[in-house]
Amino acid sequence: MLRYALKRIGIALLTIFALTTITFFLLHLLPGDPFLNIKVPVAIQEKQMAYYGLDKPILQQYFIYLKNLLTGNLGTSLKYVGRNVTDIIADFFPVSAALGLIALFFAELIGMTFGILSAQFKNRWPDYLLMFFAILGIALPSMVIGPLIRYFFGVELRLLPVSGWGTPEQIIMPAFVLGLATVAANTRMMRACMLAVTTQDYIKTAQAKGLTPTQIVMRHELKNSLVPMLAGIGPAVASVMMGSFVVEKIFVIPGLGKHFVNAVTTLDYPLIMSLTIFYGTILVTMNLLVDLLYGVVDPRIRLD
Amino acid sequence: MKRYLAILLAVTLLLTLTAGFAGAQVKEITWARSYDSTSLDPAEASDDNSINIVAYMGEGLVRLVDNEVVPGVAENWDVSGDGMTYTFHLRRSTWSDGTPLTAYDFEYSVLRLIDPDAGHAQALTGYIFKNAQAYVEGTAEAADIGCKALDEYTLEVQFENTGLENLYSLTKSMLIPVKRELAEELGAAYGSDTDKVLGNGPFVLVEWAHEDRIVLEKNPAYWNAGAIAMDRLTGLANVANDIAVEMMQTGVVDLCSFSDPMYSEQLVGEGFSEITMNNPYQFLHINELGATEETGKFLSNTNFRRALSSALDRTALTLSVLQGREPAYRLVDPSKTGVNGKFVDEYPLDDGINVTADAQKAQTYLNLALEELGLTADDIPVFTMLCYESPTSQLALQACQDMFLTALGIQCVIDPQPVQQMMGKVFSFDYDFWYGGLGTGQMDELSDDGILGYFDSSVEGQIFSYANPTYNELIATGKTTLDLQVRKDTLFELEKIFCDEVPTLLLGWTTLRYVYRSDIVLHGTNSAYGVDLAFIDLAAE
Numbered sequence: 001m002l003r004y005a006l007k008r009i010g011i012a013l014l015t016i017f018a019l020t021t022i023t024f025f026l027l028h029l030l031p032g033d034p035f036l037n038i039k040v041p042v043a044i045q046e047k048q049m050a051y052y053g054l055d056k057p058i059l060q061q062y063f064i065y066l067k068n069l070l071t072g073n074l075g076t077s078l079k080y081v082g083r084n085v086t087d088i089i090a091d092f093f094p095v096s097a098a099l100g101l102i103a104l105f106f107a108e109l110i111g112m113t114f115g116i117l118s119a120q121f122k123n124r125w126p127d128y129l130l131m132f133f134a135i136l137g138i139a140l141p142s143m144v145i146g147p148l149i150r151y152f153f154g155v156e157l158r159l160l161p162v163s164g165w166g167t168p169e170q171i172i173m174p175a176f177v178l179g180l181a182t183v184a185a186n187t188r189m190m191r192a193c194m195l196a197v198t199t200q201d202y203i204k205t206a207q208a209k210g211l212t213p214t215q216i217v218m219r220h221e222l223k224n225s226l227v228p229m230l231a232g233i234g235p236a237v238a239s240v241m242m243g244s245f246v247v248e249k250i251f252v253i254p255g256l257g258k259h260f261v262n263a264v265t266t267l268d269y270p271l272i273m274s275l276t277i278f279y280g281t282i283l284v285t286m287n288l289l290v291d292l293l294y295g296v297v298d299p300r301i302r303l304d
Numbered sequence: 305m306k307r308y309l310a311i312l313l314a315v316t317l318l319l320t321l322t323a324g325f326a327g328a329q330v331k332e333i334t335w336a337r338s339y340d341s342t343s344l345d346p347a348e349a350s351d352d353n354s355i356n357i358v359a360y361m362g363e364g365l366v367r368l369v370d371n372e373v374v375p376g377v378a379e380n381w382d383v384s385g386d387g388m389t390y391t392f393h394l395r396r397s398t399w400s401d402g403t404p405l406t407a408y409d410f411e412y413s414v415l416r417l418i419d420p421d422a423g424h425a426q427a428l429t430g431y432i433f434k435n436a437q438a439y440v441e442g443t444a445e446a447a448d449i450g451c452k453a454l455d456e457y458t459l460e461v462q463f464e465n466t467g468l469e470n471l472y473s474l475t476k477s478m479l480i481p482v483k484r485e486l487a488e489e490l491g492a493a494y495g496s497d498t499d500k501v502l503g504n505g506p507f508v509l510v511e512w513a514h515e516d517r518i519v520l521e522k523n524p525a526y527w528n529a530g531a532i533a534m535d536r537l538t539g540l541a542n543v544a545n546d547i548a549v550e551m552m553q554t555g556v557v558d559l560c561s562f563s564d565p566m567y568s569e570q571l572v573g574e575g576f577s578e579i580t581m582n583n584p585y586q587f588l589h590i591n592e593l594g595a596t597e598e599t600g601k602f603l604s605n606t607n608f609r610r611a612l613s614s615a616l617d618r619t620a621l622t623l624s625v626l627q628g629r630e631p632a633y634r635l636v637d638p639s640k641t642g643v644n645g646k647f648v649d650e651y652p653l654d655d656g657i658n659v660t661a662d663a664q665k666a667q668t669y670l671n672l673a674l675e676e677l678g679l680t681a682d683d684i685p686v687f688t689m690l691c692y693e694s695p696t697s698q699l700a701l702q703a704c705q706d707m708f709l710t711a712l713g714i715q716c717v718i719d720p721q722p723v724q725q726m727m728g729k730v731f732s733f734d735y736d737f738w739y740g741g742l743g744t745g746q747m748d749e750l751s752d753d754g755i756l757g758y759f760d761s762s763v764e765g766q767i768f769s770y771a772n773p774t775y776n777e778l779i780a781t782g783k784t785t786l787d788l789q790v791r792k793d794t795l796f797e798l799e800k801i802f803c804d805e806v807p808t809l810l811l812g813w814t815t816l817r818y819v820y821r822s823d824i825v826l827h828g829t830n831s832a833y834g835v836d837l838a839f840i841d842l843a844a845e
Binding site: 031038042044045050051080082088092151155161252 | 343345421423424440497500513516550726729
């Protein structure tokens with residue numbers, strides 16, 4: 001187990017190094033430069049490039065970046081003048097992470113419950129009803145459902161605030177919209193996993209032993225259906241913690257989502273690099289944790 | 305009896321306290337902003353939402369109120385006969401931390417703005433001072449720059465050029481002073497956070513939750529604090545148009561602005577007030593050099609450009625894809641002043657810019673162009689239309705593309721790009737047409753931030769390739785005269801050349817619509833900063 005964990009950590013570090021290198025060079029291949037502006041004289045633009053070390057040869061810039069990265073210096077943003085990229089991530093990541101984790105927690109819980117119920121009532125009206133909502137949840141993008149519920153609950157009924165961040169009421173609508181697609185996907189997946197295990201020999205054995213349907217579901221079907229579900233949780237956690245450009249925009253939430261888009265359009269090199277590395281690190285870490293969890297959930301899986 | 309007396313006293317005390325609280329009611333508003341400020345350093349703030357906050361927190365030598373230059377930190381000033389030297393006499397005022405603000409602060413701030421090593425984004429504004437550009441380019445010393453403190457409360461400013469615009473230039477937020485000690489301690493981080501900026505203006509920054517909210521409170525140390533009615537201003541960031549409407553309806557915000565009338569009309573219908581202002585021009589810029597030699601041959605021909613202009617139906621554009629804009633029928637926008645009144649009234653222009661398409665005229669100009677070039681319609685190449693990758697820009701170009709094709713049979717391809725890649729193509733002249741905007745100018749179109757200067761080929765490093773020596777001479781005359789009549793006459797001459805020679809295709813004026821709670825009273829509104837929140841008030845109930 002320890003050997004396996006160390007090996008996986010080594011691979012994770014190599015992955016992040018490769019990610020850093022590839023992103024750095026791809027980014028600098030993009031045409032244009034971050035300081036091009038018709039209202040700024042070319043002489044000043046050149047000074048700006050020099051100030052941020054962008055006038056140096058690309059390889060030299062790369063090694064300077066790596067050296068700074070190893071000392072924890074992610075640089076300063078080119079758009080948010082004078083702000084450290086570390087501060088920017090520290091400001092916005094907690095908001096996105098909190099919203100994402102709350103949304104994911106309920107999405108997993110509800111999705112799995114719906115999936116179990118759907119499997120239990122296979123080809124009967126509760127199954128059709130739940131599947132109808134699952135398809136709806138996948139088909140309706142957040143940019144459609146978000147403004148609709150915001151208008152209905154915020155403006156028409158005045159039950160929830162239309163925007164903002166900080167109070168529990170302000171979390172409900174964005175968390176719902178963010179988690180909706182996950183609920184739908186989990187319902188379908190859990191249903192499929194549950195149905196796949198119902199035909200297994202150990203279920204027949206359990207039935208022969210006289211276990212009640214609830215006992216069979218809780219002790220055998222659910223436990224054996226969790227392994228494939230677990231595989232999706234790692235990337236899902238990493239993804240929702242990074243924020244959603246659309247949901248954060250719809251509900252005016254000061255999260256990390258918009259920076260992934262804006263940093264690229266404004267060519268804010270330090271911010272793009274840091275966000276990519278940060279996301280990559282979390283994604284790799286989550287996948288590693290999930291891999292290690294496999295052995296805990298299913299002792300038949302040996303991590304050697 | 306004693307018990308009743310005690311109750312009576314308690315009630316009286318309560319009423320007094322309540323009355324006291326009512327008297328001290330906090331006057332505050334919340335306004336919606338489409339994006340957050342990126343920097344509150346006057347030398348770096350370059351977007352409207354940063355510039356406005358800098359202007360609420362700070363004050364330069366003079367201030368622009370209702371489009372008039374009024375005293376700011378400078379109480380009064382003397383002007384030399386040639387209009388090149390201004391001697392400002394400063395009032396005894398302080399920073400918001402109570403420390404004195406002196407002429408040395410202004411001298412330092414100008415030097416910092418044009419510091420060649422710092423490469424501040426707004427350094428160009430400092431080029432108005434004598435020798436500033438030479439200093440940036442390394443051919444002059446700091447001691448040569450035309451901004452000197454003669455003593456603590458006297459500042460001498462020498463301008464690079466003479467002209468009526470000099471005093472207007474000093475109202476810009478980039479010339480608001482920064483406190484030396486703090487700026488030197490923080491370096492590039494100055495203006496990046498709540499505790500990293502200090503002002504001397506009507507408001508102080510008390511909270512800046514990035515990408516969320518910015519809270520300003522009245523600065524009791526401001527010299528003119530008596531003129532400031534509001535106690536607190538809260539700006540919410542990243543509010544899109546649709547949600548701004550809902551925030552107004554639910555009372556979350558009290559003021560917001562829109563370009564698209566669809567949103568403002570809905571709110572006005574629900575009882576909110578509205579004020580409109582002309583904003584920058586929308587252009588289809590022409591690269592006369594052409595993206596290729598072949599396209600350049602056509603675009604450098606004046607009759608060909610006239611044909612293009614005649615083919616455009618500006619009214620249709622503003623009614624369909626550019627909603628909220630007004631079709632441009634001449635260069636000078638209708639809100640600009642002339643000598644005694646509105647410029648457009650004093651200088652009527654019959655043969656300006658066509659607002660509807662004139663296919664016959666367009667074809668006549670095209671035939672003339674082909675004759676001059678010795679080419680036929682079959683030789684007309686395909687042109688590229690560059691724009692930012694937004695849906696509005698692409699729609700606008702699709703409309704122009706269709707108009708050129710319908711009226712002249714000219715084919716164009718649209719090249720949408722992310723903003724910095726688009727700018728890369730602009731700077732390398734890798735386009736035939738570029739959909740963009742430019743400012744109407746603080747004083748008028750001749751101002752440094754106005755449109756006309758961009759086509760002055762005597763200035764090095766221009767991004768447009770139009771060249772006309774007569775035009776250049778008129779620009780020099782208009783900018784350097786001290787006679788308002790001469791300036792406006794020259795502006796009119798320039799306008800006629802602009803409309804006739806079509807260095808660029810002016811499409812329309814953007815109109816910004818401010819919608820606000822009906823008890824808000826606006827004061828000090830001007831074209832440079834829009835609605836100036838520093839001077840608003842709430843009507844008494």
